[in-house]
Amino acid sequence: MVSNSPVPASLELPPVPAPGSPRRLEGRDKLTGRAQYAGDFTSHLTGGVLDAAVVVTSTQATGRILTIDASAANKVPGVRLVLTHENAPRLHAVLATNGAEIGDLLPLQDDKLHYYGQAVAVVVADTLAAARDAAALVHVTYSAPAPDAAFTLAQGRSRSQDVKKVGAGDPGQVQVGHPDKAFAAAPHQVDLTFDTAPHHHNAMEPGAIVAAWEADGGLTVHLPTQFSYGDAVILGEAFGFGLKERLPNIVAQVLGGIEFHHKVRVVSTMTGGAFGSKNANVHLLLAPMAAKLTGRPVKLVLDRAQTFSMMPFRGEMHQRIRLGADAEGRLQAVLHDALLAKGTAGQFVAPIGEATTKVYATPNLGLHVQAAALDTNAPGWMRGPGAPNGQFALESALDTLAYQVGLDPLEIRLRNYADTEPDTGKEWSSKALRECYAQGAERVGWHQRNPQVGSMRGENGRLLGYGMATAIYPTLQLPARARIVLGADGRAVVQTANHEIGQGMITTFTQLAAETLGLPLEQVRLEWGDTRLPYGGMTVGSMTTLSGGAAIQEAAQQVLKTLLKRVVADQASPLYNLAPATLRVENGRIMGPGGASETVAAAMARQPESPITEEATTGRTMGHSRYGREAFGAEFAVVSVDPDTLHVQVERLVGAFAGGRILNPLLVRSQLMGSMVWGLGQALLEQTAMDERTGHWLNDSLGEALVPTNADVADIDIILIEEDDSRGHPLGVKGLGELGITGVAAAIANAIFHATGQRITSLPITLDKLLGTPLPQSAAPASNP
Amino acid sequence: MLETLPYSNAPVPVDLTINGQLHQLAIEPRTTLLDVLREHLGLMGTKKGCDHGQCGACTVLLNGERRVSCLTLAVSHDEATVTTVEGLATGDELSPLQQAFLEYDAYQCGYCTPGQLCSAQGLLHEGHARTRDEVRELMSGNLCRCGAYPHITDAILSVLLTQQPTP
Amino acid sequence: MRNFGYLRAASAAEAVQAGAAPQVQFLAGGTNLVDLLKYRVEQPAALLDINRLPYQHIEELPDQGLRLGALVTNAATAYDARVQTRYPLLSSAILAGASAQLRNAATNGGNLNQRTRCPYFYDVAAACNKRQPGSGCAAIGGHNRGLAILGTSESCIATFPSDMGVALRVLDAEVRLLGPAGERVVPMAEYHRLPGAEPWRDNNLLPGELVTAIDLPPAHFGQHYTYLKIRDRLSYAFALVSVAVGMRLDKAGHIQEARVALGGVAHKPWREPRAEAVLAGQLPTAEVFGAAADELLAGAVGQGENNFKLALARRAIVRACQQAAAGTPQSQSDKHIR
Numbered sequence A: 001m002v003s004n005s006p007v008p009a010s011l012e013l014p015p016v017p018a019p020g021s022p023r024r025l026e027g028r029d030k031l032t033g034r035a036q037y038a039g040d041f042t043s044h045l046t047g048g049v050l051d052a053a054v055v056v057t058s059t060q061a062t063g064r065i066l067t068i069d070a071s072a073a074n075k076v077p078g079v080r081l082v083l084t085h086e087n088a089p090r091l092h093a094v095l096a097t098n099g100a101e102i103g104d105l106l107p108l109q110d111d112k113l114h115y116y117g118q119a120v121a122v123v124v125a126d127t128l129a130a131a132r133d134a135a136a137l138v139h140v141t142y143s144a145p146a147p148d149a150a151f152t153l154a155q156g157r158s159r160s161q162d163v164k165k166v167g168a169g170d171p172g173q174v175q176v177g178h179p180d181k182a183f184a185a186a187p188h189q190v191d192l193t194f195d196t197a198p199h200h201h202n203a204m205e206p207g208a209i210v211a212a213w214e215a216d217g218g219l220t221v222h223l224p225t226q227f228s229y230g231d232a233v234i235l236g237e238a239f240g241f242g243l244k245e246r247l248p249n250i251v252a253q254v255l256g257g258i259e260f261h262h263k264v265r266v267v268s269t270m271t272g273g274a275f276g277s278k279n280a281n282v283h284l285l286l287a288p289m290a291a292k293l294t295g296r297p298v299k300l301v302l303d304r305a306q307t308f309s310m311m312p313f314r315g316e317m318h319q320r321i322r323l324g325a326d327a328e329g330r331l332q333a334v335l336h337d338a339l340l341a342k343g344t345a346g347q348f349v350a351p352i353g354e355a356t357t358k359v360y361a362t363p364n365l366g367l368h369v370q371a372a373a374l375d376t377n378a379p380g381w382m383r384g385p386g387a388p389n390g391q392f393a394l395e396s397a398l399d400t401l402a403y404q405v406g407l408d409p410l411e412i413r414l415r416n417y418a419d420t421e422p423d424t425g426k427e428w429s430s431k432a433l434r435e436c437y438a439q440g441a442e443r444v445g446w447h448q449r450n451p452q453v454g455s456m457r458g459e460n461g462r463l464l465g466y467g468m469a470t471a472i473y474p475t476l477q478l479p480a481r482a483r484i485v486l487g488a489d490g491r492a493v494v495q496t497a498n499h500e501i502g503q504g505m506i507t508t509f510t511q512l513a514a515e516t517l518g519l520p521l522e523q524v525r526l527e528w529g530d531t532r533l534p535y536g537g538m539t540v541g542s543m544t545t546l547s548g549g550a551a552i553q554e555a556a557q558q559v560l561k562t563l564l565k566r567v568v569a570d571q572a573s574p575l576y577n578l579a580p581a582t583l584r585v586e587n588g589r590i591m592g593p594g595g596a597s598e599t600v601a602a603a604m605a606r607q608p609e610s611p612i613t614e615e616a617t618t619g620r621t622m623g624h625s626r627y628g629r630e631a632f633g634a635e636f637a638v639v640s641v642d643p644d645t646l647h648v649q650v651e652r653l654v655g656a657f658a659g660g661r662i663l664n665p666l667l668v669r670s671q672l673m674g675s676m677v678w679g680l681g682q683a684l685l686e687q688t689a690m691d692e693r694t695g696h697w698l699n700d701s702l703g704e705a706l707v708p709t710n711a712d713v714a715d716i717d718i719i720l721i722e723e724d725d726s727r728g729h730p731l732g733v734k735g736l737g738e739l740g741i742t743g744v745a746a747a748i749a750n751a752i753f754h755a756t757g758q759r760i761t762s763l764p765i766t767l768d769k770l771l772g773t774p775l776p777q778s779a780a781p782a783s784n785p
Numbered sequence B: 001m002l003e004t005l006p007y008s009n010a011p012v013p014v015d016l017t018i019n020g021q022l023h024q025l026a027i028e029p030r031t032t033l034l035d036v037l038r039e040h041l042g043l044m045g046t047k048k049g050c051d052h053g054q055c056g057a058c059t060v061l062l063n064g065e066r067r068v069s070c071l072t073l074a075v076s077h078d079e080a081t082v083t084t085v086e087g088l089a090t091g092d093e094l095s096p097l098q099q100a101f102l103e104y105d106a107y108q109c110g111y112c113t114p115g116q117l118c119s120a121q122g123l124l125h126e127g128h129a130r131t132r133d134e135v136r137e138l139m140s141g142n143l144c145r146c147g148a149y150p151h152i153t154d155a156i157l158s159v160l161l162t163q164q165p166t167p
Numbered sequence C: 001m002r003n004f005g006y007l008r009a010a011s012a013a014e015a016v017q018a019g020a021a022p023q024v025q026f027l028a029g030g031t032n033l034v035d036l037l038k039y040r041v042e043q044p045a046a047l048l049d050i051n052r053l054p055y056q057h058i059e060e061l062p063d064q065g066l067r068l069g070a071l072v073t074n075a076a077t078a079y080d081a082r083v084q085t086r087y088p089l090l091s092s093a094i095l096a097g098a099s100a101q102l103r104n105a106a107t108n109g110g111n112l113n114q115r116t117r118c119p120y121f122y123d124v125a126a127a128c129n130k131r132q133p134g135s136g137c138a139a140i141g142g143h144n145r146g147l148a149i150l151g152t153s154e155s156c157i158a159t160f161p162s163d164m165g166v167a168l169r170v171l172d173a174e175v176r177l178l179g180p181a182g183e184r185v186v187p188m189a190e191y192h193r194l195p196g197a198e199p200w201r202d203n204n205l206l207p208g209e210l211v212t213a214i215d216l217p218p219a220h221f222g223q224h225y226t227y228l229k230i231r232d233r234l235s236y237a238f239a240l241v242s243v244a245v246g247m248r249l250d251k252a253g254h255i256q257e258a259r260v261a262l263g264g265v266a267h268k269p270w271r272e273p274r275a276e277a278v279l280a281g282q283l284p285t286a287e288v289f290g291a292a293a294d295e296l297l298a299g300a301v302g303q304g305e306n307n308f309k310l311a312l313a314r315r316a317i318v319r320a321c322q323q324a325a326a327g328t329p330q331s332q333s334d335k336h337i338r
Helices: A027-032 A126-138 A151-158 A179-185 A228-238 A249-254 A281-294 A304-310 A388-404 A409-417 A433-444 A505-517 A544-568 A600-605 A665-684 A742-757 B034-042 B097-105 B113-126 B132-138 B149-163 C012-019 C031-038 C072-080 C081-086 C088-095 C101-105 C108-113 C166-169 C273-279 C286-296 C308-326
Strands: A052-055 A065-069 A079-084 A119-125 A139-142 A175-176 A188-196 A210-213 A220-223 A262-266 A299-301 A317-325 A331-344 A364-375 A463-475 A480-486 A492-496 A524-528 A584-586 A589-592 A597-599 A613-619 A630-641 A648-660 A713-719 B012-018 B021-027 B058-063 B065-070 B081-082 C005-009 C024-027 C045-048 C058-060 C066-069 C173-178 C182-187 C210-216 C224-230 C241-248 C253-265
Touching: A027 B097, A052 A281, A065 A119, A079 A249, A079 A589, A119 A126, A119 A281, A119 A463, A126 C031, A139 A151, A139 A480, A139 C081, A151 A364, A151 B058, A188 A388, A188 A648, A188 C182, A210 A281, A220 A281, A228 A281, A281 A299, A317 A364, A331 C253, A388 A409, A388 A665, A388 A742, A388 B021, A409 A433, A409 A463, A409 B065, A409 C286, A433 A463, A433 A630, A433 A648, A433 A713, A433 C058, A463 A742, A463 B065, A463 B132, A480 A505, A480 A544, A492 A505, A492 A544, A492 C045, A492 C308, A505 A524, A505 B065, A544 A600, A544 A613, A589 B058, A630 A742, A630 C081, A665 A713, A665 B149, A742 B021, B012 C072, B021 B034, B034 B058, B058 B113, B065 B113, B097 B113, B097 B149, B097 C072, B113 B132, B113 B149, B113 C045, B132 B149, B132 C308, B149 C173, C012 C024, C012 C173, C012 C210, C012 C241, C058 C081, C066 C081, C066 C182, C072 C081, C072 C088, C072 C101, C072 C108, C081 C088, C088 C166, C088 C224, C088 C241, C108 C166, C108 C210, C166 C224, C224 C308, C241 C308, C253 C286, C253 C308, C273 C286, C286 C308
Parallel strands: A052 A299, A220 A262, A331 A364, A492 A524, A648 A713, B012 B081, C005 C045, C024 C045
Antiparallel strands: A052 A119, A065 A139, A079 A119, A175 A364, A188 A317, A210 A220, A210 A299, A317 A331, A463 A630, A480 A492, A480 A613, A584 A589, A589 A597, A630 A648, B012 B021, B058 B065, B058 B081, C058 C066, C066 C210, C173 C182, C173 C210, C224 C241, C241 C253
């Protein structure tokens, strides 16, 4: 059945993005349903048996478990185990990375409650249906809850404490110059407070794991994770595999080429979205505990509601920004105070203020971060992680300052442009932010807008507004190792235990190796996501290409060098006796001066028993550099606000980003676009609602905890500005997976201010926050958008 | 209660033709089509994102119409025809939609993709989407947390335009 | 979900007899019921599948109205050419709800009988008089951003989540029922209940009663109508406030008749004759619409988080009336409010 009404002639064929870029190499698998995620495992893959595990979670946040009655559950046909703190294997303490909850709180070890939705039992049965039936029959009773429990910052403010280190070690307290004094003396002052709601990652794939104990006592798990080695070390520690050493030492060993030969293997081939949520999760331990007792492989998949309490989230934040400026709008003082929620277990505090110390030039700077431990599950890394919230506050305040001083919001940013890294004085490795401002402004029509607040009208008298903000994200790298084997068939296998989470690692890494080796893409194959492979580091912090990519490039260069040495020494080669420096490899063919050439495959085939294997390690410097290394961008939003209903619509987002060298423009564009969609969601929609009486995340579903739909997402324009960042990184690349989110909420809030005159200082900006305040009258002069 | 009623909660025979193949099943009445596909038949292409009809990842074509399989009781659809993501391509040849998703990079992590594809196939079949806004609205039952929406819309529009003559 | 017995009803007579037994529920599209089964909010002993009963068509009525079969899907109804041309308000309201996939499954009868989206109703660990009579109402004093401001009681502040139902209320639709005692017809106005002291009763259906059809009277407001839905997300979200308006204007531009119903604010689609009386005979001005809104919202009370709905509803009513009067109905794909 096809409707009679034809497609309007005005509808044009959308241009194919980045037509020259390689498409995702795993694309066909993802498009045909063959791509296999952990939850897709069947018993075929685990030796004929795969039981289903279902978690039972607490319906109280504090107090103790008094009784767990599993008798009815145990009677359900097919049930093999009801795992509780009473029968669970005792676990050894683990050192989880970056303050993940399980570093403080191992599951099912005692009767104490720490938050609502905490795992209190795991039911294992032959079938998922039986496990679900039995889970519903596990009856738990609790002691009285604590009378002084706190689930929100408003309730837990008295628990606030200063934080020395935020994120992965950034300072929580910074003072440059005399910010208080300078602020007090500044002719222009802005002093605003900001509140941002907690919200969850809600990757489309929930947490999932398959755990199988091997006959030799080893443990293999398949799960989506951003850090397979880290998860393997946690398992090794928790289950007492004699892993005496801590993660940093182990990392040092594996980077040195010592195989990770422990009996724990973690495999992570496909991850259905992560965004910071998949690493050191509670279910990592639950499934192996259950499988240990049943002696059979177990698959455990969280239900959507459980992902809200058993996986991390972006916690509630309260911030105060004070800006002092001279008469020309030059910043004299920036003071950033922040109070962040954390869990009672889990020490994570988002790196708030990191951007504040890098983004604008100011002689006086103060950062003061506090955290309050609440009786909830632990907040954790989430795309950005602190920058979108910090930038929302700082860029909103700067916008306010611009109007106060009488400057264009773009001009005030240029006037405070940081030519060197503000907190260290270092030179930047590269910084094309001025071009970002210029090209973004041009594309969005910034200079054609009427700058007067409340002056612009769109269709039907809607209030139109333009807003902008700076995007900033650190360019970091972590240690990683890669191995490349060039075989007798002239094909290369690249091995590194990094992870495909949708960012396009498979394609980028393969492409990078192929380019460096001079092989066509089809002759290179990547193996990834497995602790049997060389250490690939963490897939976090927009560092995948910087870390793993650098290792791959170096290994590829070594392979190439060995190959060329080999052919010039090989009398059977047409390239015999030529100087290696005169040779180049392109499209699988080694070419010398004067037209002499042969294929890589032909050269390798002559020594079939001697593949070329090279390994390389990079990134030991951990981002300590002579230069300031940040990726920057300029983000612009056009919004319309209905003056009657206060319905806000994002009409357009434009992002201009300076990201060093762009390896695959298609994938980079997609990542930045997705990241900007995240910013839109954070700005207008996303909040997880806490029942302040019980500590229950009440809207723990995708129907109630709203994330953007297709209809919400504006036209998004991405401009990529290439930079030469070769002095910052061997590949000249910068991290771009998170940059896109960092300025969007601020740009949208600033656009709403321009449209309405309302400075909304809390996220998300739901329409109720615009109600009850007078808006510009529709009678105001019309202007052309 | 049940003793007094003419009902049994024993498995019920259900015939389903899935991707062209007839499956004669005996399933508990409570079994959703999604669980039939995944738990009974091992067809894991169709994804469980929320299991409550709120994300669209489990969308399949039921007698040619797009449905969320997680809220569809299989027992109620005896003799139905089902197409899942595994049934969209013809051998190694991707369908026009699959090819467009590849070219327009209309996906990232890939987890929502099977549902997006089946939903888009259903949308083309329905014939109610003629503009960009209509495609966006009528694809809003499929969440994509990676935020590939603009590319998804472009990919669908490209197929819509190449399959339909303009006036 | 707990397993249950299953039977396909071969005839309507069999269905209403068997359906009158306690713990038996009818299964139609299942888009709400299956969800409730999964949350264990509903735990019937048996489902009686009515999908093969002969209520599958949209038919002309002798008075030039339309009869919508109870088992016709929401999508088939919304895209039916007769509904689109004669009852565009209904088509628009249906397309404002849920998603394309859900509308392909959900039936007209099921739409009327869908249950509230109150988060505490779905949370079996929470107090909820609607789910567990006598247990209390956790929504009062809790997370009630989406809940009711009109017609609430001390035992329940839930809302009826349908969009379609709001339009049906404006159209003065009639619900045709078949039960063990035979057929009867209930006007939309009397189909749903306010929570009162018995919030577990969403509507006035008797045991075993089945919706067989929804009859649309001839008055269809094909020119002056709108369905304006205000929600946090632009699609695939329940209404914070929605407004259905049908209007007839005379040649001089006076309002001959106006009907206004609200969704998202009460336990039933909310209409108030006094508000419509304010509009009758008047020229369509913002002042008149504001006065009607005040009547429509008389007695509205916020519950804390949802206090904003009072101001929002008033603005939405005025705007929807303006849309209807101007003949510029809200499009459900263009997200700009017209």
